[in-house]
Amino acid sequence: MKIVDTAKTSPSELDELLFGERAEAESSGIERAVRAIVESVRRGGDRSVARFTKRFDGVALRPADFEVGEAEVHLAHKSLPSKSLSALRRAHERIVAFHRKRLRQSWLSRKSNGALLGQRISPIERVGVYCPGGKAFYPSSVLMNIAPAKVAGCREIIMVSPPSGAGGTIHPALLAAAAMAGATRIFRIGGAQAVAALAYGTETIPKVDKIVGPGNVYVTLAKRLVTSEVAIDMEAGPSEIVILADSTASARLVAADLLSQAEHDEMAASILVTTSRKLVRETLREIEIQMKALDRRTIIRESLGRRGLAIVAKDMEEAIDIVNRRAPEHLELLVRDPEQTLEKIRNAGVVFLGEQTPNAVGDYLAGPNHVLPTGGRARFSSPLTAEDFRKVTNVIRYTDKELQSDGDDIVAIAELEGFTAHANAIKVRLER
Known part of the structure; x- marks a missing residue:
């Protein structure tokens, strides 16, 4: 991790460190490649999807094999350990309960002269959910994307996920979570070709009205390219956390939470903002100790080396200002009075209060959505909710x-x- 003292760093230099290395794909040939894939699927339909699936996933599928059948979903459900299923069910219940509380209602207001004004709120009819697959599979993301759509009342929820192995299977945990959350159809396709298929429709894959869900840079760029055709949730960048800590914070806990963020991938941003130089020193020692026992330590070490920061601010006011400028996806407040400090936070996707509330509780079980704005977009964007799967129609008489x-x-x-x-x-x- 790089240690930065704000007393020795200009505001522009600090911003470069906070936001640097955003992996702008446009500077490479990736966008051109994605554009070609999207256009090919738009024109070629199933045939193009099958060709790209063979090229990128190494799986030869006929269009008739794209869709996952009920028997395969049922078998996936039975194959999961009961402990895993129980945890997923509990997470699903929490997600549904939280998102139901935020639902707005249609309303009509009749004036004394008989005129009528109001709004009708209705669900988007057909949504597509992209779910990463292969070695990295996230049933929690399946729940977080599909459950709110179901709560919103969407008639059709279509999930796509890349196939793997000779048979083009999808991990059983993803299938079980999708069925649990309310997916109506599941297709074993992934990458930019899956996004294009959802946006334009093919002979076997229905055209949707909105596409949500995380993916790699190819998926993100494909979503951007089809926004004239369908709505999308947001452009997901590398995951990120900022931990705002004072001298009361435990270095052991700070280190554990920075490590949990860094294990996402090599581009994940793990940032400590504090007024305590002692905490920085102790945290760095703890990181080395705890990292030795972690399976993904190679990824963690590269992530912290590339995008790990420990920022020492002159006082808490400056530290909070840095947090608001960064507008992080995840923010932990490991300070003496987290609820009081919360009042000064203007920009963050989610805020975790106190030492017993690590990022991991929000990723999996608390209930609020873990699909959050990244890359500073929390200045103007919000977490995914059931309302993102609904639309408003104004009514006038x-x-x-x-x-x-x-x-x-x-x-x-x-x-x-x-x-x-x-x-x-x-x-x-x-x-x-």
């Missing part, structure tokens, strides 16, 4: 009395903007 009251003002604004036909549509009603 005027009576003759209301139109007589408002008509002259409507005509005046229409004529101000040069829309005489708009004005005429009002006048012909007022003249009756």
Whole structure:
């Protein structure tokens, strides 16, 4: 990890360290490659999907084999250890309960003269959920993406996940989680070709109205390229955590939580912001001690070397300002009074309060969604919720009395903007 003292670092240098190495794919040939894949699937449908699946996943599939059958899902469910199933069920229950609390209701307001104003809230009819597969499989992400869509009332929830092995299987945990959360159909396809298939539809894969779910840079770029055709959740960048800590924090816990973030991948950002130089020294020692026992220590070491930071601020006010500038995906408050400090936090995807609330509880079981804005986007974006799978339709009904009251003002604004036909549509009603 790199140690940074704000007293010796300019604001621009600090920002470069906080946001550096964002893996801008546009600077390479990746975007051109993804664009070609998306266009090929748009034109070639199933045939292109099968070709790219063979090329990138090493699995030869006929279009008739894309969809996962009920028997395979049932077998996957039976093959999982009961302890794993029980934990997934409990997580699912928590996610559903949390997201139900946030649902808005349709409303209509009738005025005394009979006019009606309101909003109808309805679910998006068909959504696609991308789920990474292969060596890295995340049933928790399946739950976090599908359960809110089910809570929202989506009629069709279509999951795609890359196939692996000669038979093109999907990990049983992913299939079990998908069935548990409410997926209506599952397809064994992945990568940019899967995103394109969901966006444009093929002979066997239905076109959806919105695509959600995490993926690699190819998936992220493909989602960006199809936004004129479908809605997407957000552009997911490398995962990140900021731990704001004072001198009361335990170096052992700080180290454990930085390590848990760094094991995601080599581009994960793990940042400690503190006023205590002693805590930094002790945390670095603890990282070396704890890392020895971790399976993914090679990834962790590279991640911390590339994007690990320990920032020493002059006081807590400056430390909080750094946090708000970074607008992290995950923020832990390991300070004397976390609830008081929370009042000063303006930008973060999720905030974990106190030493008994590590990032891991939010990743798996607490209930709030772990699909969060990254790369500083928490300045203007929010976590995924059931509301992201719903849409609002405004409702207006005027009576003759209301139109007589408002008509002259409507005509005046229409004529101000040069829309005489708009004005005429009002006048012909007022003249009756």
